Amino acid sequence: MAGPDFFDEMRDAKGVVRPAYGGVAAWLDKIPVKEMDRKRREAELLFRRLGITFAVYNEGGDTERLIPFDIVPRVLSAEEWAYLERGLIQRVSALNAFLHDVYHDQEIIKAGKIPERLVLNNSQFRKEMVGIDLPRQLYNQIAGVDVVRTGENEFFVLEDNMRVPSGVSYMLEDREVMMRLFPDLFARNRVAPVSHYPETLLTTLRSVAPEAVRDDPTVVLLTPGFFNSAYFEHAFLAEQMGIELVEGQDLVVRDGLVYMRTAGGLRRVDVIYRRIDDDFLDPQVFRPDSALGVPGIFEVYAQGRVSLCNAVGTGIADDKAVYMYVPEMVRFYLGEEPILNNVPTYWMSNEDDLKYVLEHLPELVVKEVHGSGGYGMLVGPQSSKAEVAAYRERVLKDPGAFIAQPTLALSTCPTFVAKGVAPRHVDLRPFVLSGEQVQVVPGGLTRVAMAEGSLVVNSSQGGGTKDTWVLRG
Amino acid sequence: MLSRAADNLYWMARYIERAENMARMLDVSYRMSLMPSSDEPRTQWEPPLIIAGCDDGFAKTDLPLESHNVINYLALDAGNPSSIRRCIQAARENARAMRSEITTEMWESINSTWLEMREMEYSHLVGMGYSDFFDWVKERSHLFRGVTTGTMLREEAFHFVRLGTALERADATARLLDVKYHMLLPSPRDVGGLVDHYQWAALLRSVSALRAYRNTYRDSIKPAKVADLLILNPAMPRSIAASFEEITDTLFTLRDSYARDYSSTRMAFAMHSRLRFTRIEEIFAFGLHEFLTEQIDGNLKLGIAIARDFMGAADQLADQTQMQASA
Numbered sequence: 137m138a139g140p141d142f143f144d145e146m147r148d149a150k151g152v153v154r155p156a157y158g159g160v161a162a163w164l165d166k167i168p169v170k171e172m173d174r175k176r177r178e179a180e181l182l183f184r185r186l187g188i189t190f191a192v193y194n195e196g197g198d199t200e201r202l203i204p205f206d207i208v209p210r211v212l213s214a215e216e217w218a219y220l221e222r223g224l225i226q227r228v229s230a231l232n233a234f235l236h237d238v239y240h241d242q243e244i245i246k247a248g249k250i251p252e253r254l255v256l257n258n259s260q261f262r263k264e265m266v267g268i269d270l271p272r273q274l275y276n277q278i279a280g281v282d283v284v285r286t287g288e289n290e291f292f293v294l295e296d297n298m299r300v301p302s303g304v305s306y307m308l309e310d311r312e313v314m315m316r317l318f319p320d321l322f323a324r325n326r327v328a329p330v331s332h333y334p335e336t337l338l339t340t341l342r343s344v345a346p347e348a349v350r351d352d353p354t355v356v357l358l359t360p361g362f363f364n365s366a367y368f369e370h371a372f373l374a375e376q377m378g379i380e381l382v383e384g385q386d387l388v389v390r391d392g393l394v395y396m397r398t399a400g401g402l403r404r405v406d407v408i409y410r411r412i413d414d415d416f417l418d419p420q421v422f423r424p425d426s427a428l429g430v431p432g433i434f435e436v437y438a439q440g441r442v443s444l445c446n447a448v449g450t451g452i453a454d455d456k457a458v459y460m461y462v463p464e465m466v467r468f469y470l471g472e473e474p475i476l477n478n479v480p481t482y483w484m485s486n487e488d489d490l491k492y493v494l495e496h497l498p499e500l501v502v503k504e505v506h507g508s509g510g511y512g513m514l515v516g517p518q519s520s521k522a523e524v525a526a527y528r529e530r531v532l533k534d535p536g537a538f539i540a541q542p543t544l545a546l547s548t549c550p551t552f553v554a555k556g557v558a559p560r561h562v563d564l565r566p567f568v569l570s571g572e573q574v575q576v577v578p579g580g581l582t583r584v585a586m587a588e589g590s591l592v593v594n595s596s597q598g599g600g601t602k603d604t605w606v607l608r609g
Numbered sequence: 610m611l612s613r614a615a616d617n618l619y620w621m622a623r624y625i626e627r628a629e630n631m632a633r634m635l636d637v638s639y640r641m642s643l644m645p646s647s648d649e650p651r652t653q654w655e656p657p658l659i660i661a662g663c664d665d666g667f668a669k670t671d672l673p674l675e676s677h678n679v680i681n682y683l684a685l686d687a688g689n690p691s692s693i694r695r696c697i698q699a700a701r702e703n704a705r706a707m708r709s710e711i712t713t714e715m716w717e718s719i720n721s722t723w724l725e726m727r728e729m730e731y732s733h734l735v736g737m738g739y740s741d742f743f744d745w746v747k748e749r750s751h752l753f754r755g756v757t758t759g760t761m762l763r764e765e766a767f768h769f770v771r772l773g774t775a776l777e778r779a780d781a782t783a784r785l786l787d788v789k790y791h792m793l794l795p796s797p798r799d800v801g802g803l804v805d806h807y808q809w810a811a812l813l814r815s816v817s818a819l820r821a822y823r824n825t826y827r828d829s830i831k832p833a834k835v836a837d838l839l840i841l842n843p844a845m846p847r848s849i850a851a852s853f854e855e856i857t858d859t860l861f862t863l864r865d866s867y868a869r870d871y872s873s874t875r876m877a878f879a880m881h882s883r884l885r886f887t888r889i890e891e892i893f894a895f896g897l898h899e900f901l902t903e904q905i906d907g908n909l910k911l912g913i914a915i916a917r918d919f920m921g922a923a924d925q926l927a928d929q930t931q932m933q934a935s936a
Binding site: 362371374375380382383385386396397399400401402557 | 610611612613614615706708709765769863865867869919920921925
């Protein structure tokens with residue numbers, strides 16, 4: 137239940153509307169519920185027509201469905217954004233420095249700032265990458281950092297998502313649909329645009345092409361194919377960037393280079409924005425049963441004759457246990473104090489942590505170290521005794537595979553639900569692009585837990601999305 | 610453009626055209642079966658099955674060789690990969706795989722055709738009458754072609770659609786003419802008789818060419834002239850010669866834009882030249898059936914060459930400067 141314990145982004149404790157929400161509050165006051173409902177349905181129709189669906193696993197029947205879209209925007213002031221932006225750029229820069237370091241000299245391990253076993257014995261650490269030099273020493277070009285807010289000036293990073301983060305198409309389409317439905321609203325509020333994201337992404341991808349071809353590289357987007365849950369996003373981004381959307385079968389390695397099969401013959405490919413996991417990239421190096429990848433591509437990559445974005449092996453930076461050391465990375469590589477908070481995290485591989493967690497399970501959120509998408513997690517305060525007991529058994533079987541965090545009091549935003557406008561919990565995923573510069577398009581994907589009191593915002597668990605406004609100063 | 614995209618577009622077009630031609634062939638067979646003739650249903654319905662390459666498949670169903678069984682099998686059977694239903698489904702699957710390469714109107718046309726087709730059952734066919742169903746298939750195919758011509762950029766994608774349509778049509782017309790040949794075999798005594806006349810007329814009607822015949826030849830229906838119209842006359846849009854004009858035209862365009870020498874271009878040009886410089890008397894002297902068999906065989910080889918040249922089977926290096934210029 138959202139109550140006084142949660143930070144309400146629109147109103148302060150006295151019920152006074154915060155300045156950033158002035159425009160939205162005035163609009164909510166005026167618009168009749170019936171009109172909102174009509175607009176909501178219109179939005180749904182637009183999404184359906186655009187074909188923006190999301191495949192959901194582990195459910196019988198119709199696996200293609202729309203993610204609920206909430207028409208009440210989520211607002212961040214210019215100052216709040218400036219602070220977030222600084223923090224995000226700092227964080228991703230440190231993570232990129234960490235990646236370069238762990239695959240080269242491993243100074244941070246030698247300095248004793250992070251346990252060796254946590255890095256080197258981690259399945260996300262790709263030994264194949266050791267000693268390989270990447271353009272600009274950049275490993276991560278696209279990060280989708282999950283941020284939650286708990287107070288006026290309190291933002292926490294929940295996850296860094298350095299591998300193949302998705303959701304940016306919702307940032308773009310939510311805005312597109314909002315502008316179609318409520319043009320007046322945008323005329324009256326100074327909302328920073330986001331539609332240049334694909335262009336910025338393309339510039340970023342081109343900037344890490346192998347140096348010999350950097351003046352005019354051929355960039356493609358590699359998708360696992362039609363049946364992937366994010367296929368729509370892959371097709372959307374490829375179209376927006378004007379690049380080919382390829383599958384593994386469209387690429388071939390020949391004489392030390394990667395080519396795509398075009399109607400006019402084989403054409404060299406220089407940068408691959410790959411939306412498939414490391415494991416599936418190259419059956420000769422990783423999973424031999426992968427039919428999604430390109431045999432031999434890793435060797436070309438290791439020779440620096442094709443760029444993969446994100447790099448192979450970025451998973452070591454967003455591992456849920458390595459996460460605990462990100463503030464240390466900021467200090468170690470940048471010599472700065474971290475701007476954004478880390479959530480206190482207990483790693484059950486440490487005996488003290490395990491003991492504490494087992495004693496406090498009903499208060500904590502427990503996650504699998506390698507899990508994602510909100511699958512297989514325990515939200516202590518919202519689980520039954522039986523669920524907690526069952527989860528305890530799982531943890532005891534392999535403690536090192538779990539981390540625990542205190543349940544965060546996620547902020548709430550006004551959201552249009554069956555009984556009218558009511559507060560619902562939200563998080564934020566801004567997208568950080570690292571190339572010649574590190575940039576964050578002002579906005580992101582706001583996910584909202586549509587059920588009253590729920591803290592789980594994942595779209596795979598019934599969460600919805602909102603347009604995210606960053607106001608211009 | 611990816612070779613996989615070219616492949617999808619080419620086959621999308623072929624399957625639509627194939628569905629239409631299957632409807633045309635069933636239409637002519639059905640009309641012929643209504644002619645007063647001494648023939649058993651067997652001799653009337655075997656030819657279309659043979660021509661469509663479905664005789665073995667049909668035999669496996671253990672159904673008697675009667676018109677309603679054959680029509681159901683060739684039009685609706687979901688287990689028969691050559692049925693009209695499956696052709697439309699395959700066309701739609703190819704379109705769906707490359708939605709970004711076709712226009713919204715094309716997608717909507719092909720998708721709604723499939724959605725209607727999916728609901729179609731044999732009782733509907735009987736209810737609406739076979740001929741109305743065949744007309745519906747033809748109309749949907751006309752619509753798709755019209756939408757394609759009316760909305761698609763004249764770029765690579767369009768050329769591959771056009772290529773698929775033309776090659777499939779050249780092949781279908783050859784096969785359709787061959788139905789008549791198979792049909793005649795069992796009862797040579799009918800040659801030149803009344804039945805023969807009606808059979809040729811039915812054939813012309815099935816390719817929407819009865820009036821074209823009269824306008825062109827101003828003569829009663831004569832086999833040599835029907836064959837001339839459907840094989841050699843470049844003005845007749847479904848003739849093999851007209852289809853090959855489209856094929857060579859498209860292949861020349863592709864050759865120029867990719868600046869490459871292709872074996873498919875040379876093969877098509879040789880086949881087209883033969884059609885341009887052969888007279889119908891020579892074809893009859895050679896044997897119509899033999900000529901058509903060669904033609905069908907040549908079409909198959911040309912299809913393989915096209916797949917090798919453009920659809921990635923050969924993996925030849927592109928001329929990079931050309932590619933960028935045409936991209």
